[in-house]
Amino acid sequence: MSHYRVAMSTADKRLAAIRALRERGAVWDCDIELVRRGILPGSPVTREEAEALFSVELTDMEKCASWLPFFVETITEYVLGEDRQLDEDTANWLLHRVDEAASLNGLAVLVNVLAEAPEAPSWLVFAAKARAARNWPGVAEAMAGGLARSAA
DSSP, X not given: OOOOOOOOOHHHHHHHHHHHHHHHTEEOHHHHHHHHHHHSSSSOOOHHHHHHHHHHHTSOOEEOTTHHHHHHHHXXXXXXXXXXXXXXXXXXXXXXXXXXXXXXXXXXXXXXXXXXXXXXXXXHHHHXXXXXXXXXXXXXXXXXXXXXXXXX
């Protein structure tokens, strides 16, 4: 019987690395670097990879400080793509995922996408404002901290 190895594609490796974060139960800086090396320099982020990142965000596992910038940057790259455009389907997908996460990090992604998109559907801007007004964990503290820094 002959044995052969089936090589994993780069996309499969990236997805496996993201899924491994959730399975391990914690996200450390070294994990972010491993996933970052696999995602950002190569091909564009796929929806499956973005879904996997949101699945990590949905957990209450310990996440290192570099998780938030990585999460925001990577999801923004997926949502806007290489042409930096925000289409209706992807905007709906993002809002659904942000609502599912109901977290400060999810809101940060939404705000960043709106900041970086040359154009965005007006309904998404209103939706972002409505989500900022919800009592999601960490939002009130972040808003208060931002207001305190701007007043200083």
